[in-house]
Amino acid sequence: MKLEQLFSNFSRARPFETMKWELFSKCAIKEILKTHAPHLNTRAYMAAAEIFPFRVNPYVVEKLIDWSNTPNDPMFKLTFPQPEMVTPGQLSSVLEAMDRKERKEALQKAAAEHSNRGPRNALVAAAEKVRGNFNPHPAGQKTQNVPKVDGHPLEGIQHKYRETMLFFPAEGQFCHTWCTYCFRWPQFTSVGSAQQFKSKNPERLRDYIAAHPNLQDVLFTGGDPMVMTTEQIRRYIDPILHNAGTDHLNTIRFGTKSLAYWPYRFLDDKDAKPTLKYFEDIIKSGKHVSIQAHFTHPRELETAEVQEAMRLIHMTGANIRTQSPVIRGINDSADVWAKMWKMQVNLGATPYYMFIERDTGAKDYFSLPLARAHEIYTTAKSRLAGTARHARGPSMSAEPGKIAINGVIDIPDKGKYFILEFLQARNPAWIGKPFLAEFSPTATWINELTPAFGAERFFYEDEFDTIKANDAQSSGQMNWDGPPCGSK
Numbered sequence: 001m002k003l004e005q006l007f008s009n010f011s012r013a014r015p016f017e018t019m020k021w022e023l024f025s026k027c028a029i030k031e032i033l034k035t036h037a038p039h040l041n042t043r044a045y046m047a048a049a050e051i052f053p054f055r056v057n058p059y060v061v062e063k064l065i066d067w068s069n070t071p072n073d074p075m076f077k078l079t080f081p082q083p084e085m086v087t088p089g090q091l092s093s094v095l096e097a098m099d100r101k102e103r104k105e106a107l108q109k110a111a112a113e114h115s116n117r118g119p120r121n122a123l124v125a126a127a128e129k130v131r132g133n134f135n136p137h138p139a140g141q142k143t144q145n146v147p148k149v150d151g152h153p154l155e156g157i158q159h160k161y162r163e164t165m166l167f168f169p170a171e172g173q174f175c176h177t178w179c180t181y182c183f184r185w186p187q188f189t190s191v192g193s194a195q196q197f198k199s200k201n202p203e204r205l206r207d208y209i210a211a212h213p214n215l216q217d218v219l220f221t222g223g224d225p226m227v228m229t230t231e232q233i234r235r236y237i238d239p240i241l242h243n244a245g246t247d248h249l250n251t252i253r254f255g256t257k258s259l260a261y262w263p264y265r266f267l268d269d270k271d272a273k274p275t276l277k278y279f280e281d282i283i284k285s286g287k288h289v290s291i292q293a294h295f296t297h298p299r300e301l302e303t304a305e306v307q308e309a310m311r312l313i314h315m316t317g318a319n320i321r322t323q324s325p326v327i328r329g330i331n332d333s334a335d336v337w338a339k340m341w342k343m344q345v346n347l348g349a350t351p352y353y354m355f356i357e358r359d360t361g362a363k364d365y366f367s368l369p370l371a372r373a374h375e376i377y378t379t380a381k382s383r384l385a386g387t388a389r390h391a392r393g394p395s396m397s398a399e400p401g402k403i404a405i406n407g408v409i410d411i412p413d414k415g416k417y418f419i420l421e422f423l424q425a426r427n428p429a430w431i432g433k434p435f436l437a438e439f440s441p442t443a444t445w446i447n448e449l450t451p452a453f454g455a456e457r458f459f460y461e462d463e464f465d466t467i468k469a470n471d472a473q474s475s476g477q478m479n480w481d482g483p484p485c486g487s488k
C-alpha cells in the first residue's frame, strides 16, 4: 500500500487551487501597485527595490498580502522593500538617479540612440552606495566561519559550530520570494556577488563531512535549497548516503521558506513528487530529514496549500521545525507569535527558534529592543500548552554564537540584569553557562550590552580573541577536546 493511501484517512487536506509559477521582479512593481494598491506612492517603492532585492510570485501577491491593509499589512512589509528602510536622503539619491535615467532614456528614444548604459550605471552606482552602508556579512561569516583545508578556504561552506555545517549549493542561491529583512540579502545583490557563498562541488561536501567526524548535521541553505530540482538536490546528497565515511552524519536539514512562499513546490509542481520521494529515500538510508521552515506570520499557515504541503512532507517521515526573527511592524506582538506557534503545532510542526533581527541590512527599520523581544517571547509562551513551547530564544546569531535572552532579573541592592545563555557557541564549553548583562531598555544587540557588576568583558571574550586570531581553521574545525574554557 502506498504511503499516501495509508494515511489518507488521516488527511486534513482541504482542496486547493493550483497556480502557475511566475516570477515578478522589480520591473513589475509599478503594475502590481497600480492594480492592487493605487493609493501608494509607486516611485518610492520602485526606488526601495533598486536598493534591496525584490522578487515575488502570484501566490504571495494573491493569497498572502491583504492589499486593503497596505502599506501596513505584515505580508506586504515582508515582501516589498519599504521606502522607510533607508533614510529620506538615501531614498532621494536613488529617486534622483531614477529621474535622470528616465529623462536620458526619453532623449535617447527621441534621438533614436541605442545605448543607455550611462544613466543605468549611475542608478546602479547610487543604489550600491546606499547598500554599502548595510553591513553585508555580519557576525564574522566571511572571516571566521569559512573552513580551511591546507590553508585554503572552502567555498560554499560555513562551519562555525563543531557539530553543524552549512552548505550553500550554487543552484539554491535565490528564493521563491525575497524577504525585506533578509540577513542573506548580499547573496542576491551586487554587494555580495563578489563574495557570495556558493559551491557546485558535491565531492567537496562529501569529503569535508568524512574528514570531520564530529559533524552531526548538515544544513542546506541559501537562498533557499528548495528552488533546486530533485536532480540537483540528489547530486549533492546521494554521495553522503550509504557511505561508510559519512555514517556519522545524523541529520540533513533544509533551510527553506518555500512552504510559506510557494507550497506548490510540494503539491503539484513537476518536481513535487520526486522531492517527497527523495525525502523518503534519505530517511530509509538512515538519516533524519528536518525541514527548517521559515514562517514569519500566521497568515502564511492559513491557506489550504501550505497545510496540504506540510501534511505531505510529514507523510515522508521528515520533521518540520519552524523559525523566524521577531520583526518590528511584521510580527512584533505576543498575539501573533502565540497564534503562529499554536497553528504550527496543530499542523504537526515543532517551533524551534525565535531570532532577533540581525545586525545587517535595514536593521534600524526592523529591529526591536532585546527587552521587548523577550517580553513578546515570554508572553506568547505563557499562553500556550507545553507542546507549543519548544521555540528557543529570543536568540541573537552573534559573532561568538547564538546568545539567548533567558530572562530579566531584579537583584535587590544591585539592579536589573539580562540573563543570557549560549544556545550554540564557537567553543562548545560556553553552552549552558548563564551570564548577566546590565539591563537596557533600548539595546538591540549583544555589542550594546555591558557585562554585569562592573566586569570589563563577558566571560567568553578573551578566549574568543584567541579563536579569532586562529586563521588556519574555522571555529567548527578546532579541537575542542582540549583544556576547558577559562583554564590557563
Ligand code: SF4
Residues within 6 Å of the ligand: 174, 175, 177, 178, 179, 181, 182, 183, 184, 185, 222, 223, 224, 256, 257, 294
Ligand atoms: S527566504 Fe530566507 S534567504 Fe530567502 S529572502 Fe527570505 S530570509 Fe532571505
